Structure formats: C-alpha cells, structure tokens
Amino acid sequence: MACSKENKILIHKYLxxxxxxxxxxxxxxHVMSCKDCEDHLKELKKTVAIIQSTSHFQAPDNFTENxxxxxxxxxxTQKWKHWFRKNPFIITAATxxxxxxxxxxxxxxxxxxxxxxxxDGQFIVDEARGVVIIPEGERITGDLLIxxxxxxxxxxxxxxxxxxxxxxxxxxxxxxSGEINEINQAMHWLWYETKSFFSEVVGFxxxxxxxxxEKNR
Amino acid sequence: xxxxxxxxILEVKKGNQDAFAELMDLYKDKVYHIVYRxxxxxxxxxxxxxxxxxxxxxxxxxxxxxxxxSTWLFRIATNLAIDRIRKKKPDFHLEDQxxxxxxxxxxxxxxxxxxxxEDQVVQLEMQEWIQExxxxxxxxxxxxxxxxxxxxxSLKEIxxxxxxxxxxxxxxxxxxxxxxxxxLKD
Numbered sequence: 217m218a219c220s221k222e223n224k225i226l227i228h229k230y231l232x233x234x235x236x237x238x239x240x241x242x243x244x245x246h247v248m249s250c251k252d253c254e255d256h257l258k259e260l261k262k263t264v265a266i267i268q269s270t271s272h273f274q275a276p277d278n279f280t281e282n283x284x285x286x287x288x289x290x291x292x293t294q295k296w297k298h299w300f301r302k303n304p305f306i307i308t309a310a311t312x313x314x315x316x317x318x319x320x321x322x323x324x325x326x327x328x329x330x331x332x333x334x335x336d337g338q339f340i341v342d343e344a345r346g347v348v349i350i351p352e353g354e355r356i357t358g359d360l361l362i363x364x365x366x367x368x369x370x371x372x373x374x375x376x377x378x379x380x381x382x383x384x385x386x387x388x389x390x391x392x393s394g395e396i397n398e399i400n401q402a403m404h405w406l407w408y409e410t411k412s413f414f415s416e417v418v419g420f421x422x423x424x425x426x427x428x429x430e431k432n433r
Numbered sequence: 434x435x436x437x438x439x440x441x442i443l444e445v446k447k448g449n450q451d452a453f454a455e456l457m458d459l460y461k462d463k464v465y466h467i468v469y470r471x472x473x474x475x476x477x478x479x480x481x482x483x484x485x486x487x488x489x490x491x492x493x494x495x496x497x498x499x500x501x502x503s504t505w506l507f508r509i510a511t512n513l514a515i516d517r518i519r520k521k522k523p524d525f526h527l528e529d530q531x532x533x534x535x536x537x538x539x540x541x542x543x544x545x546x547x548x549x550x551e552d553q554v555v556q557l558e559m560q561e562w563i564q565e566x567x568x569x570x571x572x573x574x575x576x577x578x579x580x581x582x583x584x585x586x587s588l589k590e591i592x593x594x595x596x597x598x599x600x601x602x603x604x605x606x607x608x609x610x611x612x613x614x615x616x617l618k619d
Contacts, residue, residue, distance in 0.1 A: 228607040232588065256614075263614045267582045270563050271556075275465035276479055280457045283486045287450055298449050 219252045227257050231264065320409050335360035335375075347385070359394065380405065438502055445493050453490055460503065461486070463584065464510045470579045471514035473568045481517050485510040501590070508594045511576050518572045566616050574609030581606050 226243045229235040235243070247254045300307055331341055333348055337356035340349040347366045350356060354371035359378070366383045369392065376394035377384065384396055399405050438459065444452035464485055469478040488509050489496075496505050567575060580591045588606075592599045 228603075228610065231610065232603060232606070234588075234603070259614045259618055260610055263610060263617050264582060266563060266617060267567070267578065267613065270470075270560060270583060272462070272583075273466045273469050275461040275482065279461050279465065279479070279483065280454055283457060283483050283490075284450065284454055286483070286487055287453070287490055290448065290450060298447075298451075 219250055219256075223250070223253050224256070227253065227260065230257075231260060317406075320406055331365035332363040333361070333365075341365075346382070378408070380408075439498060442493070442496070442498060442502060445490070446498075456502075457486055460506055463503070464506060467507060467579055467584060468510055468514050470564070470567055470583055471511065471572070471575060472517060473564055477517060481513050482510065485513050488513070501593075504590055504593045507580070507584075508596065511580070511594060515572050515576065566613055569616060570609055570612055574605050574612060577602055577605040578609040578613070 223243070223246055226235065226239055226246075229239065230243055247257060331343065331346060331348065333339060333341065335356050336358050338351065338354045339356070340351060341347075342349060345366075346364070347368050348362050350367070350369045350371040350373065352370045356371070356373045357375065359375040360367075360373055361378045361380070362382055363380045364382060365379075366385050367377065367379055368385045369377075372392075374393045376397070377392060378397045378399065380399045382398070384398055397408070399408050438456070441452050441456050441459075445456060461482070465478060465482045468482045468485070469475070472478050472481065485506065489506055492509075496502070567578065570578060576595060577591060580586045580594060581588075586594070588599050588602055592602045595602060597605075
C-alpha cells in the first residue's frame with residue numbers, strides 16, 4: 217500500500233482499458249519489481265471477476281401485466297384509432313359499402329314523384345294517373361325502364377321491361393317479347409342495381425376481351 | 434434490433450399501449466436486475482422497476498428517438514433506485530423467510546440454471562456474499578459499479594445514464610473497485 221499514488225492510478229487506468237501503450241509498459245515494469253502493486257492489481261482483478269460472476273435475474277412473471285394494469289386508461293376513441301390503423305382494409309371496404317348504399321338509397325328515395333322512362337319509341341306519359349302508356353300500333357324496340365309509374369301496354373315492346381315503384385298493367389304475353397320485372401321494394405331495388413352493376417362490369421370486361429381478341433386477329 | 438425498438442417506441446408515442454407491453458418485455462429483465470442490485474430487496478425492486486416503466490410511459494414524449502432507449506430507461510430506473518435508497522434503509526433481506534412459508538428465503542426466487550444441489554448451495558452463498566458486498570458500497574459508487582460490471586456498459590453510456598462527466602464515472606468506479614477489493618480481501 218505504500219507505493220506511489222501514480223502507480224495506483226495507472227492500475228485503474230489499466231483495468232478501465234484506458235491506458236496508453238507507454239503507460240502499460242511502465243506499469244508492467246513497475247509491477248515486476250513492486251510486490252505491493254502486484255498484489256493490489258491481482259486483488260482488483262479478482263474483485264472484478266467475482267462481481268462479474270453474479271447471475272442475472274429475471275423480472276417476476278407478472279411484471280408486464282402489473283405495469284400494464286397501472287397505465288393510465290385510454291379513452292375509447294384512442295383504442296378505436298389504433299384498431300382502425302391496424303385494420304385499414306376493413307375500413308376501406310366498409311367505407312365503400314356505405315357509399316354504395318347511400319348512392320343507391322339516394323336514387324331510390326329522391327325521385328319518388330317524377331315518372332321517368334328510358335327506352336326508344338313513342339309513348340304517352342299520363343302524369344295524373346301516374347301511368348306510362350304505349351299506344352296501339354306503337355312499337356318500342358329495345359329495353360324499357362319505367363320509374364315511379366305504372367305501365368300500360370297496348371302496343372308492342374321487343375325487349376325487357378323493368379318497372380320500379382310501379383305496376384305492370386294489362387299485358388298479354390304477345391305484346392312483350394322480353395322479360396317483365398317489377399321492383400317495388402328497397403331490397404329488390406338493391407339487388408337489381410347490384411346485378412346490373414356487375415353485368416355492366418362483366419360486360420365491360422367481356423368487351424375488352426373481345427376487343428383484344430379482335431386486335432389479335 | 435435498434436430499428437425494431439424505434440418502431441415500437443414510435444407506436445408508443447402515438448399512444449399504443451400494446452406496443453408498450455412489447456417494449457417492456459424487451460427491457461424488464463435488465464431494469465429489474467439493475468434495480469435489484471441497487472436495492473437488494475425483491476419487493477422493493479419490483480416496486481421500483483415497475484415505477485420506472487410507468488414513468489417511462491408517461492414521459493415517453495420527452496424521450497428523444499435518436500438516442501439510445503436503454504440509456505434513457507436505465508437513467509429513470511437508477512434515479513428511482515437511488516431515491517429509494519436515500520429515503521430509507523433496506524428493511525428486509527434475502528435471508529428473510531418468505532411470508533407464509535418455512536425454510537424458504539428469497540434466495541429461492543432467484544432464477545439459476547439447474548445445478549447439483551451442492552453446487553447450488555455454494556453458488557447461492559457466493560451470490561449472497563457478492564450482493565452483500567455490493568450493498569455495502571455507497572449508492573453513488575454502487576450504481577457505477579453495477580452498470581459497469583453487471584450490465585457491461587461503456588463508460589460513456591454510464592456517464593449518460595448517471596448524467597455525470599466520464600471522468601467522474603471513472604473516479605466512482607475506481608473508488609468502488611477499491612472499496613470492494615478491501616472488503617473482499619477480508
């Protein structure tokens with residue numbers, strides 16, 4: 217213990233791996249000749265080894281759970297936000313579905329008063345009775361769509377007839393060569409829209425296919 | 434590893450509590466170990482380690498994502514442990530019996546690899562002795578020694594955790610080492 221303070225500092229520098237080469241040489245030389253410092257260094261090395269031999273502990277099993285229970289409670293909206301962030305596809309799908317329904321219900325509900333007719337040919341619209349009349353001798357080529365009104369056919373229709381929010385009155389099968397559809401309920405209307413939407417999409421795809429086929433030819 | 438931690442912390446900063454549970458699973462053992470070595474008391478250590486995580490959670494906004502998370506977390510933990518030491522002297526020891534049991538001390542709660550019973554006893558005595566010696570160090574040397582030799586941290590990291598200049602950390606380690614040497618010699 218009687219050795220100089222300088223050498224003690226060198227020993228600690230050595231243990232901290234904080235020593236220059238020159239200092240290291242210096243220390244080595246000194247330790248060779250100084251029993252006191254040699255012992256000191258040995259003891260310190262042993263101390264470090266002992267301290268480092270300690271085993272590591274693991275936190276108790278319920279540690280995480282305990283802390284999680286003590287965390288400040290999050291407001292519900294926070295939780296939803298994270299749920300949303302985690303499930304973007306569900307949200308996107310839900311949003312699209314909502315927009316779809318809204319647009320449909322808008323078309324179903326809004327124009328409930330006015331009679332609209334889609335089709336090629338001559339017809340009479342009787343607003344007072346809410347009836348669309350195909351007069352005798354007239355011929356409608358193609359499909360016919362009547363919204364918010366009944367249809368009375370005296371003439372001829374060479375296509376499908378769809379009646380929305382109305383009724384089909386007086387017809388013998390001879391006069392209509394296509395199918396007749398009456399749609400009076402929201403669900404039916406929805407189904408019809410969906411069907412026609414998809415048939416359009418499919419038709420579009422089919423068309424593009426045939427286009428390509430034609431190009432290939 | 435660092436990227437994973439960063440990602441988790443960003444989630445926590447957004448307020449995602451589940452992410453915090455992940456973060457805890459990564460660091461709880463280290464934090465608990467440091468705190469236990471500082472306090473030498475199972476119950477208090479659990480208490481303080483949990484408190485450290487709670488503080489980390491509530492103060493996560495003040496954590497700078499570009500710095501090392503463990504440094505920040507260990508700083509909270511060591512500060513809390515030192516506060517606890519200052520507040521009161523340890524009131525129960527490893528040799529104490531676990532409440533409601535016979536012949537069962539807190540040493541039985543240590544996690545050790547399976548060993549032969551005799552080795553186990555020697556190992557336990559050794560552990561007990563080392564812990565005792567560590568606890569005899571003044572707290573300011575104790576934290577430096579624990580971080581250096583039990584957690585294997587660099588002097589720079591220790592200086593950041595303890596918020597002290599590297600030179601001061603060195604001095605504390607030197608003094609702690611000397612003090613331990615003297616005690617272990619006897």
